[in-house]
Amino acid sequence: MRLADKVTLITGASSGMGRAAAHTFAREGATVVVTDVEDADGTAVAEEIRATGGQAEYRRLDVTDEASWTAAIADVLERYGKLDVLVNNAGISGTFDPDLTSTEFYDRLMQVNARGVFLGIKHGAAAMSGRGGSIVNLTSISASIGQPGVHLGYGASKAAIKSMTTTASVHYARDGIRVNAVAPGVLPPMRTSRGSTDPVWRAKQIEGIPMGRAGEVQEVADVILFLASAESSYVTGVEILADGGFTAQ
Ligand SMILES: NC(=O)c1ccc[n+]([C@@H]2O[C@H](COP(=O)([O-])OP(=O)(O)OC[C@H]3O[C@@H](n4cnc5c(N)ncnc54)[C@H](O)[C@@H]3O)[C@@H](O)[C@H]2O)c1
Known part of the structure; x- marks a missing residue:
């Protein structure tokens, strides 16, 4: 078991890649704190894991809200005494608002995607301090690349996360805390996707992928597992692409 006795928290774990990572972590022996703002689906994920013999609980955590982070981390430390792994997975899609220059949606993208990860690193690293x-x-x-039909702010919000990953990796390295990123390419549409659910858009994107297909959520969950586990003990500050070769061309 690659995560035996590890206490893990995953944001946005009620669907998609977060849900896949939650199941994967539990199969590898971790205790999984499944968090999201979609309470019914998050509760169901934790129940599914427990039904198959894993250890999981659901907790509401709005990643944009600092008080929500403080409460969630305090709760984890009180219940389990430590936090070993944090996956900052929650996010909203850049293809939700058809107005690709909406200022209001730019602010929302930055709130959820960039600020959400900033708060996660801040509170997660504080909880890990002294133990790694x-x-x-x-x-x-x-x-890293432009895609048609995607809001101007989406890539910027993700570039902010990429930059925070490298900065935090250096900042926390002596504390034994590794900070890495996974960059998925074309995966099943997000809960909040609109434009990228269009079959014509998807077919065009997939045509441009050297491997000739979209990725599966488990293929991303497996990369997350590698970075979460001791198998990557000397890896920090990197972004691993899981994109079927999309950006290699
Ligand atoms: N699906 C793709 O094609 C794709 C490609 C590249 C990167 N990503 C990124 O991967 C991550 C997971 O995406 P996914 O495809 O599993 O999407 P998803 O929509 O299935 O999952 C994201 C989860 O985040 C949750 N969430 C949204 N706002 C939140 C908030 N304020 N607080 C807490 N949770 C919140 C949602 O409820 C949802 O369950 C995201 O960060 C996304 O940007 C996705």
């Missing part, structure tokens, strides 16, 4: 740990952030290929 692993923080895994979800960026995107959009941090």
Whole structure:
């Protein structure tokens, strides 16, 4: 078991890659604190894990709200005495608002995607201090390349996460806390996706992927597992692409 006795917290874990990572962590022996703002789905994920013999609980955590972080981390430390792994996975899609220059949506993207990860690193690292740990952030290929139909601020919010990953990796290295990122390419649409659910948009994107297909959530969860586990003990400050070769061209 690659995460035996580890206490882990995953944000946005009620669906998609966060949900897949929660199941994967539990199979590898971790206690998983499943968090999200979608309470019914998050509760269901924790129940699914427990039904298969894993250890999980659901807790509401709005990543934009600092008080929500303080309460969640305090709760984890009180219940389990430590936090070993934090996955900053929660996010909203850049294809939600058809107005790709909406100022209001720019602010929302920055709130959830960038500020959410900033607060996660801040409070997660404080909880890990003195013991060490692993923080895994979800960026995107959009941090590095342009894609049609994606809001101007989405890639910027993900580039902010990419930058915070490298800065935090240096900042916390002597504390034994590793900070890395996973950048998925084209995966199943996010809960908040609109434009990227369009079959024509998707077909065009997939045509441009060297491997000729979209990724599966488990393929990203497996990279998250690698970065969370001791197998990556000398890896910090990197972004691993899981994009079927999209950005290698
Ligand atoms: N799906 C893709 O194609 C793709 C590609 C590249 C990167 N990503 C990134 O991967 C991560 C996971 O994406 P996914 O495809 O699993 O999406 P998803 O929509 O299935 O999951 C994201 C979760 O975050 C939650 N969330 C949204 N706002 C929140 C908030 N304020 N507080 C707490 N939780 C909140 C949602 O409720 C949702 O359950 C995201 O950061 C996303 O930007 C996705």
